[in-house]
Amino acid sequence: MxxxxxxxxxxxxxxxxxxxxxxxxxxxxxxxxxxxxxxxxxxxxxxxxxxxxxxxxxxxxxxxxxxxxxxxxxxPRRHRKSGRLSSEDFEERPSKSPLVPLLIVTITGCALVYGTFDMPHFGDPNAPIQVYPQPSFVEKSQPDMHGLPNVVTAVLASYRGYDTLGETAVIFTAGIAVLLILRKNTDDQGTSESQSVTGENA
Amino acid sequence: MNSFPIIRVITKLLIPYILLFGLYVQFHGDFGPGGGFQAGVIFAAALILYGLVYGLPAVHKVAPPKVIEKLTALGLLVYAGTGLACMLLGGNFLDYDVLNHGILTENHFLPEGQHLGIFLVELGVGITVTAVMTMIFYAFAGRERVTS
Missing domain, CATH: 1.20.58 (Methane Monooxygenase Hydroxylase; Chain G, domain 1)
Known part of the structure; x- marks a missing residue:
C-alpha cells in the first residue's frame, strides 16, 4: 500500500x-x-x-x-538577444569533446558506488547510526529531562546545546554578511518609489 | 498586485493560520516535531508572503527593518544569555538544571529547569531565524534592477 x-x-x-x-x-x-x-x-x-x-x-x-x-x-539581460534564453545563447561555450567529462563522471560515479559497498544494509539494527548516538541518550532522556518526550529536541537543545548555539551564531553571521553585501548604500528604506520586486510593479 | 483580488483575499485568510502554525511548532517543539529553526522559517514565510502580495511598504509597517535587524542579534543574545544565567546561578554554561526555582517549580508556576532552558533556547533560535530570513528577503526585494 x-x-x-x-x-x-x-x-x-x-x-x-x-x-x-x-x-x-x-x-x-x-x-x-x-x-x-x-x-x-x-x-x-x-x-x-x-x-x-x-x-x-x-x-x-x-x-x-x-x-x-x-x-x-x-x-540584467545583456547577454540575451531576445527575451528568453535560446540555444544560441549557449554557443559561446568552448565545445570540446564530451568524452573527457563523461569519463570523469563515470569514474567518480563508480568510486561512489564502490564506497557504498562498505555501508551497512538499509535499516540494519546493528548499523553504527543505530548503535552509536548511544541508546543511553534515549534511555537517559526521560529522567534527565523530567519527562520531555521529544528526544531530538532534548539532544539538540540540551545535551548538545553548545553546538546549537554555534549554529545560531552561524545563521546570524550569514544574515549580517548578506545584509552588508546587498543593502543599498543610501538608507532610504520603506520610501523607495522605484521599481522593486514586489507588488508595486505588478 | 492590486489587480489580483483572489490572491489578496486568500493570502489574508492564510496568513493567520501560517503564523499560528509557526507558534505551535515553536512552543510545542519539545513535545512534538519542530523547534526554533522550523518555527522561524515558517514565521518568516508568512511575513514574506505578506510582502509579496501587499508590497514592501506594507510589510515594512508590520515588521520594520530596523526592528528586524535588532531581532537577529536579540535571538542570539537570548540563547547565550540563558547559558550565562546558568553560570550565574552556579552551574555550567547551558546547564539548565540550575534553572529550577524551588518553590515556584514545585508548585508548577514555572516548568522544570530543563524545560525552561530548552524553551528559552528554542525561543532564541526562533527569533534569530525569523529575523534573518525576513532581513534577507528585505535586502533582495529592496534592490532595483541594474540598468544594462
Missing part, C-alpha cells in the same frame, strides 16, 4: 530533477526547483522526519524559490 505513494513520489523527484537540468528557461527552472523541494518534503514526511519536512517545505519550496525569482528579476 505504501508503495503506491513511495514510487510515484520518487519517480516525480527523478523526473523533476531531469527537467531542471534540461530546461533552458530560467524562470521555469526555478519553479521546478520549488516543486522538487516540495516533493522532497513529502518524501521526508514518509521517512518519519516531519521537522525536516517543515524546513524543506518552508525554506526549499518557499523562501529559496522567492529569493531566486527575485535575483532573476534583478539580473
Amino acid at each position: 505504501m508503495d503506491l505513494i513511495v514510487i510515484p513520489i520518487l519517480a516525480l523527484l527523478a523526473a523533476t530533477a531531469v527537467t531542471v537540468a534540461r530546461i533552458r528557461n530560467l524562470w521555469a527552472a526555478v519553479m521546478f526547483t520549488g516543486i522538487y523541494s516540495f516533493l522532497s518534503a513529502s518524501w521526508m514526511l514518509i521517512l518519519d522526519a516531519p521537522d525536516v519536512a517543515f524546513t524543506e517545505a518552508a525554506v526549499g519550496a518557499g523562501i529559496t524559490t522567492i529569493l531566486m525569482l527575485a535575483t532573476l528579476s534583478l539580473t
Whole structure:
C-alpha cells in the first residue's frame, strides 16, 4: 500500500530533477526547483522526519524559490538577444569533446558506488547510526529531562546545546554578511518609489 | 498586485493560520516535531508572503527593518544569555538544571529547569531565524534592477 505513494513520489523527484537540468528557461527552472523541494518534503514526511519536512517545505519550496525569482528579476539581460534564453545563447561555450567529462563522471560515479559497498544494509539494527548516538541518550532522556518526550529536541537543545548555539551564531553571521553585501548604500528604506520586486510593479 | 483580488483575499485568510502554525511548532517543539529553526522559517514565510502580495511598504509597517535587524542579534543574545544565567546561578554554561526555582517549580508556576532552558533556547533560535530570513528577503526585494 505504501508503495503506491513511495514510487510515484520518487519517480516525480527523478523526473523533476531531469527537467531542471534540461530546461533552458530560467524562470521555469526555478519553479521546478520549488516543486522538487516540495516533493522532497513529502518524501521526508514518509521517512518519519516531519521537522525536516517543515524546513524543506518552508525554506526549499518557499523562501529559496522567492529569493531566486527575485535575483532573476534583478539580473540584467545583456547577454540575451531576445527575451528568453535560446540555444544560441549557449554557443559561446568552448565545445570540446564530451568524452573527457563523461569519463570523469563515470569514474567518480563508480568510486561512489564502490564506497557504498562498505555501508551497512538499509535499516540494519546493528548499523553504527543505530548503535552509536548511544541508546543511553534515549534511555537517559526521560529522567534527565523530567519527562520531555521529544528526544531530538532534548539532544539538540540540551545535551548538545553548545553546538546549537554555534549554529545560531552561524545563521546570524550569514544574515549580517548578506545584509552588508546587498543593502543599498543610501538608507532610504520603506520610501523607495522605484521599481522593486514586489507588488508595486505588478 | 492590486489587480489580483483572489490572491489578496486568500493570502489574508492564510496568513493567520501560517503564523499560528509557526507558534505551535515553536512552543510545542519539545513535545512534538519542530523547534526554533522550523518555527522561524515558517514565521518568516508568512511575513514574506505578506510582502509579496501587499508590497514592501506594507510589510515594512508590520515588521520594520530596523526592528528586524535588532531581532537577529536579540535571538542570539537570548540563547547565550540563558547559558550565562546558568553560570550565574552556579552551574555550567547551558546547564539548565540550575534553572529550577524551588518553590515556584514545585508548585508548577514555572516548568522544570530543563524545560525552561530548552524553551528559552528554542525561543532564541526562533527569533534569530525569523529575523534573518525576513532581513534577507528585505535586502533582495529592496534592490532595483541594474540598468544594462
